Amino acid sequence: MKQLSNVEFMLLQIIAETNPASGYDINKLIDQRGYREWANIGTTSIYAGLKKLNNKGFIETEVPGEKSGKGPAPIRFFITEVGMTALRNEIILVLSSARERDNRFDLGLAALPFVGKEAAIEALWKRLDYLEKASKSIKQKYESQGSAQLPLHVRVLFLHPIHLIEGEQVFVSKMISELMEETRKHV
Incomplete structure (x- = not known):
């Protein structure tokens, strides 16, 4: 049974890979890997997806105590054990059963x-x-x-x-x- 939206699935992958990841890190990887073309994802979708993942307990956030440069300190996202289990389950499901067609x-x-x-x-x-x-x-x-x-x-x-x-x-x-x-x- 599908547990994650495409945006959540992609975000969990990126966070698991870079653990921890900031919003900037996530956006950078999305652009580099062409996810925007394949997942039809905008910046607001990213932050909405991060909020959903946090509400599900799949990720946790941390705000570093000290700032570097101007602006607010970047929030870092970490994958939880529950999130890693959900990610692994979704990967197995998708690799074994997803159809790739319009x-x-x-x-x-x-x-x-x-x-x-x-x-x-x-x-x-x-x-x-x-x-x-x-x-x-x-x-x-x-x-x-x-x-x-x-x-x-x-x-x-x-x-x-x-x-x-x-x-x-x-x-x-x-x-x-x-x-x-x-x-x-x-x-």
Whole structure:
């Protein structure tokens, strides 16, 4: 049974990895690893997620006694034993059962007869363009982070979506070919 939202799941991972982590540390890792693209997460979601994790007893907070520089002292977040257990359980659940697909795209495919073959072909060409741009963006981020030198758990954040996109590009290209073939048969 899912216990954590995607935001909470990601935050617990980061806190467990950097234990302790400040809000700045968390935001920095989210940007470096491209979580914003994959988890659709904003700054307010981060702080709301941290509050939920704290309320569930999965993390604890600590405000250091002394400040460094201007502004308030940064709050540090620590994962609790209960939080680590929840994180491990969620990892096992997700690795063994999560589906990686956009169901809205599937619904669009099921509705192809309602737009006509030419419109569908044009839309799928746009999807190929979109996928190419997305792949290029992820590959650039991957290279800028150190690519093969990254630890496995960071590398796979980039490699998995790249491989999924490549598979979808093959599928969409095949769909375009089939639709074009059907169009030629009806002319």
